Amino acid sequence: MDIETARTFLEIVSSGSFMAAAERLHVTQTAVSARVRTLEQQLGRPLFTRNKRAGVRLTPAGLRFVRHAASLVQGWERARQHVALPPGREDGISVGAEPAIWRPFLSEWLVWMHHRCPEVALRAEVEPPQRLLERIDDGSLDMAMLYNPAPRPGLVCELLLEEKLVLVTSNADGSFDPHRYVHVDWGAGFWVNFQSAFPDLPNPPVALSLGPLALTYVLEVGGAGYFRAGTVAPFVKRGALFPVQGAPEFSHSASVVYAAQNQGAVLARAREGLHAVAARIGGNASIEVEPGEEYGARIADPEFQ
Template structure:
């Protein structure tokens, strides 16, 4: 079967629209329709029902979905393995959420170098939706993301339930004014919980889309903000940062996502390393009261 037909099928499933699939694939809607007709003729079944809401899978389409996913994944794995560098047995591709890579990805790379030196490693940083797409298609072997959506053909493993805590550079820790607050975008769930706890801080003077950027700004310019406990732990121990008393903590879990049919010789060492570097450490004493939220 032509891989382009399977890719087109999966893009329609993902976007639920022939038109949006055409835009993503950079072809005309007519080309997408022609590919679907060809695929349906090869299989002898109708795969989609088109209506005003978009495109929905028929029962035959539902049955074909895991096979199309496996076909693309096998191809991508084969393409990567052909390009194995000299002295390595295989290539492992891992993507990490932009809000989670520091310092997790570096710690994992160092662990892999000593424990799985036979593997060549390719890493990238991106947004969760793109990383999950690449994992589903086989471009990535593992994605490390926050609060991933469940997708067919993918397994999800909890690595660590990280905490977001309010810290400050002030010697007199207290709830800040918006002018002294650094708001970091930790995702939609955090935004909702944060607004419920601190509606008055919604207009912070500084807003950062990346945790490392917000943290470095805070350390240089001073102020208060929410950051991952494991990342600011050293600064808390040295006294450069302080916990703000009587403030809620928010859970920020990290997950490893990989294909159901992933090669165990690749993913097992990688998962072992991720479990090792995310093992919780004993936190310092904290005056904070805890407010946690469950993952939907």
């Protein structure tokens, strides 16, 4: 069995259909079907049941094979990256982060690794949370940084920082005008809690998927929104924003996710760097970059290096 066959099997499991897997892999549906037939012949067991209404489902044999297929793909990806190391590097690690977490976590972690682990080659990517979890599963990423990641078999979710989402407004009296509320997509968990806390809130006139963009909007034109407490602390301190008194606060935990069997020394060192960044962020509520500020002054701190 080749690696592409195992990867195809995992894509079908992830997407739920042969057609979706073919689109992701940029091959024809016929090629996907042929790979599955070959795999089933090699294993001597059917791996999927096909149903036009329900799509494809794993058989008991297919369920047992998932973990082995993931291990095969992960092992190949690690071997490929290790062999392809650039000159002067002894090992390598690939990391991912969702769009809302790359700053400051990913940015400062890269600097930490540069100073503490110069012998390690680095590859970092920013992708949606679901895709990051899939890539941890298939071994193309060693670890990923996410907010409130959903539990997934075979993956370790290690807490980095417990943050809060707080409601702030541009109104100096701290009053909340629901018609000027700017909704930020902080994930499914936040949405459930938000709806429970504000069941009668009208549909927001502005909805944005990126926290920094929403914060810039509120600062420029006014309004209210939920933001990370550390992000808005400096704006509250100087009177640009005001807490909405009595508004509920919601948990927004940052975690690093990695495969349970991936316990190498490089990953351990990389996680150490993430915890160092988390400790630095947790000890400084204003660690977020403000408009016009550059990272250089902070990450050049000898104590951080």
